[in-house]
Amino acid sequence: MTDSHVPLLLLHAFPLNARMWQEQVTGLPELRTLTVDLYGRLDAEPSVDVMARLAAERLDAAGVERAVLGGLSMGGYVAMAFARAFPERVAGLLLADTKAVADTEAQTANRERIAQAVLARQSVRLLVDEQLPAPLLGARTPLERPELTAHVAAMMLEATPEAVAWAQRAMATRPDSFETLRGMDVPAAVVVGAEDTLTPVSDAEAMAEALPKAELTILQGAGHLSSLETPDSFNDTVRALFSRVA
Known part of the structure; x- marks a missing residue:
């Protein structure tokens, strides 16, 4: 039985947007799922802390005091x-x-x-050319789900050059977070695609070891965008986490 009183706030990856979570919003109808645009303060000094405050403001606007925080890639840094x-x-x-x-x-x-x-060219096409399908997607995804590759490309191209540059600089200044994880005595789930080469299984294992109450899930057939590549398995992991949330 999930605790529907505690919402789920999902934080998107770079350089995608909140639309990446559609499979979770529709696939987890038993949960109250919130999303947020993490590029909403481009006038501020680039920092993941600025994006974290945007997440807090999203909860405030929804009248939510506590939530389960879920983030993928950059969204994980923000979480x-x-x-x-x-x-x-x-x-x-x-x-x-x-x-x-x-x-x-x-x-x-x-x-x-x-x-x-991207600022010099005033185009984010560079990102699509360098990161899609590899290293963002697993080896089989482009062959078996070409429509997903196109969907990811479309989301990437929705990002402005200014947002891409700001987010890159924000991620570059983020600190090591292992001390933070060691102090988080709440139910936690660490998820990683088995074919993720950007943040591989070894990174996931290190986070799971640091978190006092973590369960590690390795999703077969997924690369770096596991919530998009294997949404059913990803959603099962979310349900398992909520079953542990008091």
């Missing part, structure tokens, strides 16, 4: 920032295809390269 800033508002934590470590120097430099390139 961890939210847990750091507002731990009392977290009833449960769902971290999918993300990681708790900070970027390396090389990763930070690559984010800045992309930020500068």
